[in-house]
Amino acid sequence: MAPISPVGWRKSSYSGSNGGQCVEVAIAAGMVRIRDSKYSGPPERRPIITVPIHRWVDVLEFVLRGGAGQVGMGLSIELCAEGGTTLKSHDGTELAFTAAEWDAFAKGIVNDEFSAS
Structure with a gap:
């Protein structure tokens, strides 16, 4: 699969089975941004978590292992x-x-x- 476009948000092709609600990811300026498609508030207040691109593979591996806890210095998964x-x-x-x-x-x-590569 091609890398994430530097513009716009990407969701899993498997998201359609849950009404399209999903984890959305975008890469730009050396950072990976994560947001929730269910958010319905004002755009300027939309919660987004940012992860340095060099830590992204650690996040993906953590998710695949089904892990919970700290991923690097700035993100925890519960x-x-x-x-x-x-x-x-x-x-x-x-x-x-x-x-x-x-x-x-x-x-x-x-x-x-x-x-991200």
């Missing part, structure tokens, strides 16, 4: 009892995903849909 996942950044930004959304994201990773 697994919820109902199967969902919450991402938290060092600045307090949180993104909560359902089990179906996180599963679609993981399947997209396996399918090489989120490569």
Whole structure:
């Protein structure tokens, strides 16, 4: 699969099975940005977590292992009892995903849909 476009947001091709709600990812200026498609508030307040591009492969590997905890210095992944996942950044930004959304994201990773190279 081709790398993520430097403009725009990408979601997993598996997201359609959960109503299109998903983890969205964009790469620009050496950073990977993550957001939640369910957000419905004002655009200027939309929560986005930013990860340095050199740490992105660590995040993807962590997700594939089903891990929970710290990924590098600025991101933590918490697994919820109902199967969902919450991402938290060092600045307090949180993104909560359902089990179906996180599963679609993981399947997209396996399918090489989120490569930064």
